[in-house]
Amino acid sequence: MDNQFEIFLVATPGLEAPLAAEVAELGWQPVTQPGGVTIHGGWPDVWRANLMLRGATRVLARVGSFRAMHLAQLDKRARKFPWNQVLRPDLPVRVEATCRASRIYHAGAATQRIERAIAEELGAPIVADAAIVVKLRIEDDLATISLDTTGESLHKRGHKEAVAKAPMRETMAAMFLREMGFDGSQVVLDPMCGSGTFVIEAAEIASGLAAGRSRGFAFEQLASFDAGAWAAMRAGVTARPPTQCFFGSDRDAGAIRMSLANAARAGVGDVIRFTCHSVSDLQRPDCAPGIIIVNPPYGARIGNKGPLFGLYAAMGEVFRNRFGGWRVGIITSEGGLAKATGLSLVPGPIVAHGGLKVRLWQTAVL
CATH class of the missing domain: 3.30.2130.30 (VC0802-like)
Known part of the structure; x- marks a missing residue:
């Protein structure tokens, strides 16, 4: 060998x-x-x-x-x-x-x-x-x-205890952010933030934090493991304060409480602003235009997708009217729901998510 x-x-x-x-x-x-x-x-x-x-x-x-x-x-x-x-x-x-x-x-x-x-x-x-x-x-x-060499799946970062219904895995959230061109320098806003996954991942990336800093791994139990070299590697990752803020909102007060606790455990609570309100009450933050990314409900998740067409249409109207200069990404399993936003959305590759096939649909600059 x-x-x-x-x-x-x-x-x-x-x-x-x-x-x-x-x-x-x-x-x-x-x-x-x-x-x-x-x-x-x-x-x-x-x-x-x-x-x-x-x-x-x-x-x-x-x-x-x-x-x-x-x-x-x-x-x-x-x-x-x-x-x-x-x-x-x-x-x-x-x-x-x-x-x-x-x-x-x-x-x-x-x-x-x-x-x-x-x-x-x-x-x-x-x-x-x-x-x-x-x-x-x-x-x-x-x-x-x-x-x-991993043990528990790497989406389990080690600092997230509270999880909302139908959560987006951290690994997927990070890659969808990357597909939207996020490099750590842009503002990110999630108007249906659930337990905060998208904005917490974005804040961690912007802060230069190691994804696995809060957890252990299976390789620590192998004969090839060198504890001293591993400690030096972890210590060599240098964090930096982000230059921008991140924004998450949800109409569910319980989701906001979860998000606040998760962000605090991740060490990024100071750079994320969480607020409790519906998408229709979403206001443009006072900052440079950035990225809106959202994982709204889709039909397979709640049984009846009929009422969701109105939600997607209202969401699209809010983004068009209040977020000029921003770019929007929507994750959904239903192309019809994405089109109901009225936004010019381009679909990405099909991605396996909890037994469903979803896509990231994204706009150019609004």
């Missing part, structure tokens, strides 16, 4: 392109694939990807591969794999396997061979709900061994 290996950054399906742009901005050379982005690097790159990336949902370290035409061969080669370089013998492990277009086609049998190799060669216990996950993928007779 080399010091450099392939690292797969899992993306929300449909948001591979903005993730690749973020990866390139951080200095890696991304290769975009369906479902994610591949880079090459070593363990410090794995740690940094988990800490810094806002659009990835998971970081998989592809630590080795070998040919296996049948189960006996898989067993033999798995026993020769240098498990002690990546796993600790004192911590439990679980194995997940998939087989595709290969002579080994039984994922359960393949899982058993890897589990037995780890248990007997390394001595690590195999536990069904272990936090450390070894992934085996056999495709075209090539067995690839990956480690889930």
Whole structure:
């Protein structure tokens, strides 16, 4: 096993392109694939990807591969794999396997061979709900061994406790902001802010805060982990005060309370203004034009989308009449609802969101 290996950054399906742009901005050379982005690097790159990336949902370290035409061969080669370089013998492990277009086609049998190799060669216990996950993928007779270095999905930033109904995941929010051209310098306003995800992400980006600063990761339990180097990496991320303010509003007072608490825990409460009112009462803030981004209700979410056409039409009228010079982004699963705004909206790629297929519809400058 080399010091450099392939690292797969899992993306929300449909948001591979903005993730690749973020990866390139951080200095890696991304290769975009369906479902994610591949880079090459070593363990410090794995740690940094988990800490810094806002659009990835998971970081998989592809630590080795070998040919296996049948189960006996898989067993033999798995026993020769240098498990002690990546796993600790004192911590439990679980194995997940998939087989595709290969002579080994039984994922359960393949899982058993890897589990037995780890248990007997390394001595690590195999536990069904272990936090450390070894992934085996056999495709075209090539067995690839990956480690889930993340643990809980990266959208769980670690400082958000209160969540509204039908929340937008932080990873998706960050990538939709990127698709709207947000680079940390613009004002962002969300008139249906729920638990504050869009404006909190925007404020964190503008502040130069690391996405994973408030949480732990699975890689901290691996044999390759260097606590001193990790502490230095985290300490090396320098925050800066934003030059602008961010704005969130919602007609639900409970949502505003959640947003205020979440923003305070994230350390950006001082640069976000939350107010409680409906979209019809939304007023243009006294600042330079910026970005409006909103995730309004859509039909699949509340059952009957008929009454929503009026809401979208009223929302579009408010944006047209009060927000000249701003740009608008609307996330919805219904093209008809987007068009009901009366705005000139251009649809982005289809994105998988909680079993639905949504798009970011955005305007040019109003």
